[in-house]
Amino acid sequence: MSFLSVQNHRPFHISDIPVISVSEFENSIRQSLQAGFRLISLFALNPEKSEKTVLVVLSNPLTSSISLTATQFSKDDHRFNSFASDFPQTNYFECELAEENLIIPNGHPWLRPVRKQSTVLGDQPYSLYQMEGEEVHEVAVGPIHAGVIEPGHFRFQCHGELVYHLEIVLGYQKRGIENLLLSANSRQQTILCESIAGDTTIGHSMAHVLGIEALAHTNVSLKTQVLRSIAEELERVAMHLAGLGGIANDIGYAIGASSYGRLRTLVINGLALFCGSRFGKGFLVPGGLQFDPDEEAIEKLKSNLTTVLNDVSAINLVLFDSTSVLARLDHTGTVTREWASEIGMVGPAARASGIDLDTRSQFPYGAYRYFPIPLITLGTGDVFARTRIRALEIEDSIRFIFEQLDNLPAGTTQTKVHDLQPDSGVISVVEGWRGEIVHSLFTGSDGKLTRYKIKDPSFHNWYGLALALRNEAISDFPLCNKSFDLSYAGHDL
Amino acid sequence: MFESIRLRILQGDPIVHDVHNPGLPPLFRGMPQIQPEKCPHGCTICVDLCPTNAISLNPLKIDLGTCVFCPVCEQNCPEQVIHFTNEHHITCSSREQLVVSGTEHRITPEIASEKIRSYFGKSLKLRQISSGGCNACELELNALSNVNFDMGRFGIEFVASPRHADGIVITGPMTATMAEATQMCFDAVPDPKIVILFGACGISGGIFKDSPELNREFLEQHPVDLFIPGCPPHPLTFITGLLDWLDKK
Numbered sequence: 192m193s194f195l196s197v198q199n200h201r202p203f204h205i206s207d208i209p210v211i212s213v214s215e216f217e218n219s220i221r222q223s224l225q226a227g228f229r230l231i232s233l234f235a236l237n238p239e240k241s242e243k244t245v246l247v248v249l250s251n252p253l254t255s256s257i258s259l260t261a262t263q264f265s266k267d268d269h270r271f272n273s274f275a276s277d278f279p280q281t282n283y284f285e286c287e288l289a290e291e292n293l294i295i296p297n298g299h300p301w302l303r304p305v306r307k308q309s310t311v312l313g314d315q316p317y318s319l320y321q322m323e324g325e326e327v328h329e330v331a332v333g334p335i336h337a338g339v340i341e342p343g344h345f346r347f348q349c350h351g352e353l354v355y356h357l358e359i360v361l362g363y364q365k366r367g368i369e370n371l372l373l374s375a376n377s378r379q380q381t382i383l384c385e386s387i388a389g390d391t392t393i394g395h396s397m398a399h400v401l402g403i404e405a406l407a408h409t410n411v412s413l414k415t416q417v418l419r420s421i422a423e424e425l426e427r428v429a430m431h432l433a434g435l436g437g438i439a440n441d442i443g444y445a446i447g448a449s450s451y452g453r454l455r456t457l458v459i460n461g462l463a464l465f466c467g468s469r470f471g472k473g474f475l476v477p478g479g480l481q482f483d484p485d486e487e488a489i490e491k492l493k494s495n496l497t498t499v500l501n502d503v504s505a506i507n508l509v510l511f512d513s514t515s516v517l518a519r520l521d522h523t524g525t526v527t528r529e530w531a532s533e534i535g536m537v538g539p540a541a542r543a544s545g546i547d548l549d550t551r552s553q554f555p556y557g558a559y560r561y562f563p564i565p566l567i568t569l570g571t572g573d574v575f576a577r578t579r580i581r582a583l584e585i586e587d588s589i590r591f592i593f594e595q596l597d598n599l600p601a602g603t604t605q606t607k608v609h610d611l612q613p614d615s616g617v618i619s620v621v622e623g624w625r626g627e628i629v630h631s632l633f634t635g636s637d638g639k640l641t642r643y644k645i646k647d648p649s650f651h652n653w654y655g656l657a658l659a660l661r662n663e664a665i666s667d668f669p670l671c672n673k674s675f676d677l678s679y680a681g682h683d684l
Numbered sequence: 685m686f687e688s689i690r691l692r693i694l695q696g697d698p699i700v701h702d703v704h705n706p707g708l709p710p711l712f713r714g715m716p717q718i719q720p721e722k723c724p725h726g727c728t729i730c731v732d733l734c735p736t737n738a739i740s741l742n743p744l745k746i747d748l749g750t751c752v753f754c755p756v757c758e759q760n761c762p763e764q765v766i767h768f769t770n771e772h773h774i775t776c777s778s779r780e781q782l783v784v785s786g787t788e789h790r791i792t793p794e795i796a797s798e799k800i801r802s803y804f805g806k807s808l809k810l811r812q813i814s815s816g817g818c819n820a821c822e823l824e825l826n827a828l829s830n831v832n833f834d835m836g837r838f839g840i841e842f843v844a845s846p847r848h849a850d851g852i853v854i855t856g857p858m859t860a861t862m863a864e865a866t867q868m869c870f871d872a873v874p875d876p877k878i879v880i881l882f883g884a885c886g887i888s889g890g891i892f893k894d895s896p897e898l899n900r901e902f903l904e905q906h907p908v909d910l911f912i913p914g915c916p917p918h919p920l921t922f923i924t925g926l927l928d929w930l931d932k933k
Binding site: 365388389433446449464465469472473481482488502506508678680 | 687688690691692694695698708709711712713733735736752753754755756759768770812813814815816817818819820821822823824825826827830831832842844845856857859861862865869885890891892894895896897898915916918
């Protein structure tokens, strides 16, 4: 097997990536996937050219290693043998490669549009999956949904209440961020990354600034690293609270819904004390932080978090002790460990299905290298587990924040960023609140970015939601959907 | 039951009673104060640095409809010409009003017409459309219904069906893939109806304004009643903007 082994957030020369024949490429990937590697990115390095170089990024959480290899497709032959039948985790990546670059995975079981909605492989029409038979009916929802949420289209094939199949059609949010990033200047890039998914502002900007700093050989202070992690955990707590509130709301548990909502306000207002934005916009910049929180802000945040920790335990106690709540959450929307691992699920949803996967402990970065955070898993993979894990993560994150705030290192929060190293690349993996975020950055001979590939955790997990709905009542869709809490904008880019 | 009562007691009184003077955090960025007379001759630092080209010179002006409140201009100005205050009253009823200069304290929209106020003054139902919104604006609009902001107390609410709505609120830079759905949703709202743009992306495209994936034709065909700037705007900018527009105290 010929791979370039790299570390998270460590730059490498593009010329060091082995470029092997298509058949060798297929064999190497197949063997790695067999050996337990996960596919975390698959894309063309030079999408504008007719002879495309395709790069695969594989990660092994057990050995904390990232492996890269590439192959070149000739002008006339844009085909390789699909892995998707044996390794379903590659399915969606192959669809994306086909959609963006017309590189065709031979023998792919079901080539679907990723962001183009109604066409595959250029302009071939694609029809949504449809079941036929007596009493079988179809339910179409979206792109505009009942609530104040992002757009996406859901197509259910049902028999009575029972869902046989759910097909999820996305792409309504497509803004073309990956291309915009290449023509943007450094400040614009940071803001674009903050807007990949506004609910994951810190997560995506963390992946971005760590990538840029790696390429620029810039080391930031320990204080910067700690404050960034505090921001990331605040975002996690805030969005987990939002998710718990949504779940409480969907099962009609009103006092829970309003309480979680109130506590989320305390957390995001705390983030605003640090940087002025309730989402952390403008906080992280390459080279450090745009704001250095003062003592007053830190004390106020601590007082907010004390309330959150106290009240959230009180609400959780009632929520997870109530039979009528548990009756709705238990055994609903189950994704087994096998399924979750096969389709490459990530984040709390994967951990709820019993998969040990958390970038913070397996590919530690920034402050997590010095101050580890526990990896929690549960086993049942149902709505209950996905709810419970978020409640547990809230407590751990708040404890982490308190520890860091009490021992905040002294130092600067701004470091000068050098020029980006030319002809290089970096793989930047961080753990957003939804799970693994991967940014792959590459520079040209002038040190400017030539390729920027983004993988949001939702890219894996939307398929998990579709599986969770199999043989479930369609009336449980909102609850299952909320338990995954996925991003449309992050998927569509 | 006792546990539920205990949770209710824990809630205390979380509501923002005075939406006009909520005491936002000092770093919150709202209405900018600009003192162009302090600009050094020939200095273009802020214009060069602004990520969305929201700043123009002679005299120095900021277009709040494009501004993402990042605030690189304030941080890099050698003479502290620009300062973002935490004043959240920045909702406008015309696009021109969003281009600000000088040290006005706040902006208020022009009061809506008699007809609009008689129709919607006591009850206003809105349908939100996300068209490429990153979910920050969507979350802030959702927050309007929580126990802190509780917009329902003013008779303003979001509804599921456009047929039950009196107007639409658009978030996001307006993607081409959402153009048809946006038009259909708007058509389904009964007359008279209003259009509100929430956030820099909706108003101007924001950081995405040069993206080839957008289709903003809808805005060329339909007049906009309210512009709510920010990235994302604060929920209270939305509430106070609507209250001022509807002339409600």
